[in-house]
Amino acid sequence: MNWIVVVLAILIGSVSIFYTRGLVQELREREEILINLFAKTLENTSNSPNAAEVTFEVREILLPNNLIPVIWTDDEGTLMGFKNVEIDPAWSDTERNEFLRAEIEEMRADNDPITITFRDEDGEIIDYQYVYYKNSDLLKKLEYYPYVQLSIIFLFGLFVFVAFTYSKASEQNRVWVGLAKETAHQLGTPISSLIAWIEYLKSDEKFQNSEIVDELQKDIERLDMITNRFSNIGSVPVLTHEDIPATISSTVEYLKKRISKKVEFNVHAKPYNLRARINKPLFDWVIENLCKNAVDSMGGIGKIDINIKKGLDDNVIVDLSDTGKGIPKSRLRDVFAPGYTTKKRGWGLGLTLVKRIIDNYHDGKIIVLSSEIDKGTTFRIFLKA
Numbered sequence: 042m043n044w045i046v047v048v049l050a051i052l053i054g055s056v057s058i059f060y061t062r063g064l065v066q067e068l069r070e071r072e073e074i075l076i077n078l079f080a081k082t083l084e085n086t087s088n089s090p091n092a093a094e095v096t097f098e099v100r101e102i103l104l105p106n107n108l109i110p111v112i113w114t115d116d117e118g119t120l121m122g123f124k125n126v127e128i129d130p131a132w133s134d135t136e137r138n139e140f141l142r143a144e145i146e147e148m149r150a151d152n153d154p155i156t157i158t159f160r161d162e163d164g165e166i167i168d169y170q171y172v173y174y175k176n177s178d179l180l181k182k183l184e185y186y187p188y189v190q191l192s193i194i195f196l197f198g199l200f201v202f203v204a205f206t207y208s209k210a211s212e213q214n215r216v217w218v219g220l221a222k223e224t225a226h227q228l229g230t231p232i233s234s235l236i237a238w239i240e241y242l243k244s245d246e247k248f249q250n251s252e253i254v255d256e257l258q259k260d261i262e263r264l265d266m267i268t269n270r271f272s273n274i275g276s277v278p279v280l281t282h283e284d285i286p287a288t289i290s291s292t293v294e295y296l297k298k299r300i301s302k303k304v305e306f307n308v309h310a311k312p313y314n315l316r317a318r319i320n321k322p323l324f325d326w327v328i329e330n331l332c333k334n335a336v337d338s339m340g341g342i343g344k345i346d347i348n349i350k351k352g353l354d355d356n357v358i359v360d361l362s363d364t365g366k367g368i369p370k371s372r373l374r375d376v377f378a379p380g381y382t383t384k385k386r387g388w389g390l391g392l393t394l395v396k397r398i399i400d401n402y403h404d405g406k407i408i409v410l411s412s413e414i415d416k417g418t419t420f421r422i423f424l425k426a
């Protein structure tokens with residue numbers, strides 16, 4: 042879709058420039074014809090008895106219509122006359138002449154002067170004159186016109202694009218934030234009631250030291266954690282300096298209990314103790330989502346390596362690699378898009394959320410560092426120190 046717009050824009054631009062070029066060329070030819078006509082008339086003045094009349098017509102009717110500036114001189118450079126050159130009436134003669142000379146230089150750079158030859162009755166050359174001219178303002182304006190027009194169209198397009206992207210992004214933001222807030226809010230009530238029930242059960246002798254209560258307690262803690270995540274997404278999350286390897290290790294420990302024993306986890310950190318600013322509940326969510334995707338891609342058997350190291354400016358880099366089925370090159374751009382999934386029961390929201398959390402809430406970056414079909418995938422996270 043985007044490239045169609047670009048191609049169309051280039052096409053319109055080229056047609057417009059091409060068309061005006063044609064117009065300019067045509068106008069230039071016409072101006073040349075006129076100026077030659079003018080020169081010829083001047084030349085004939087000395088011989089033909091009617092010439093004065095013709096000169097008058099050319100000077101007063103043809104040239105003003107096209108506003109071609111002309112100045113003519115004799116062969117010694119003495120000014121003989123001019124037309125369509127703007128002169129300040131307040132100027133003295135010297136000032137005016139100086140201006141006209143400068144003007145002649147400019148015209149000479151534009152076009153070669155037309156030479157007029159004067160002859161006596163016997164056809165002997167008695168005098169030369171030179172007609173200097175430059176193209177009319179109209180022609181000059183027309184030459185620049187397509188560029189002015191294209192710049193305006195380009196700026197307008199840019200403006201529309203920016204405004205549109207911005208409004209789309211801010212609308213998406215509102216949906217995310219609103220939905221997350223609402224979810225956290227709705228979960229809050231049953232959870233507090235469950236907590237109360239647990240306390241009640243604990244006080245009952247029948248359930249003292251019972252496994253049921255312990256398991257219930259764990260589930261409630263999990264629900265509480267989920268609520269906490271949603272409420273963090275729905276507000277401006279607080280970032281704190283955390284030990285990244287320790288945070289990731291504890292998330293991994295937690296996940297290990299919940300997934301297939303055939304997945305081997307390795308967490309490396311060099312140097313240890315790397316700290317970055319994160320919101321812990323949200324960052325845990327990121328690691329959990331990435332690990333879940335990794336486990337899915339390996340069909341529950343394989344290795345997940347998490348490498349934590351120092352990046353530029355004390356930033357922290359987290360590389361998470363799996364030995365799964367990989368992402369096809371053509372799909373690399375899609376994985377972060379909402380709704381993109383290759384799973385039967387997937388929502389295609391996991392990586393969208395991960396990207397939002399890293400980009401918007403941590404001012405960081407997440408990319409697919411590398412991916413090879415049937416070898417594995419590595420995601421890289423950049424975190425600000």
Ligand SMILES: Nc1ncnc2c1ncn2[C@@H]1O[C@H](COP(=O)(O)OP(=O)(O)OP(=O)(O)O)[C@@H](O)[C@H]1O
Nearest residue numbers: 334335338367376382383387388389390391392418
């Ligand atoms: N580690 C990975 N290896 C291979 N493919 C992956 C990996 N991570 C993500 N993908 C691909 O990207 C898609 C999108 O992932 P995402 O986490 O956004 O959604 P999902 O896992 O399909 O669904 P859910 O919303 O439940 O997380 C996946 O369906 C999968 O095709």
Ligand SMILES: [Mg+2]
Nearest residue numbers: 330334391392
């Ligand atoms: Mg997922």
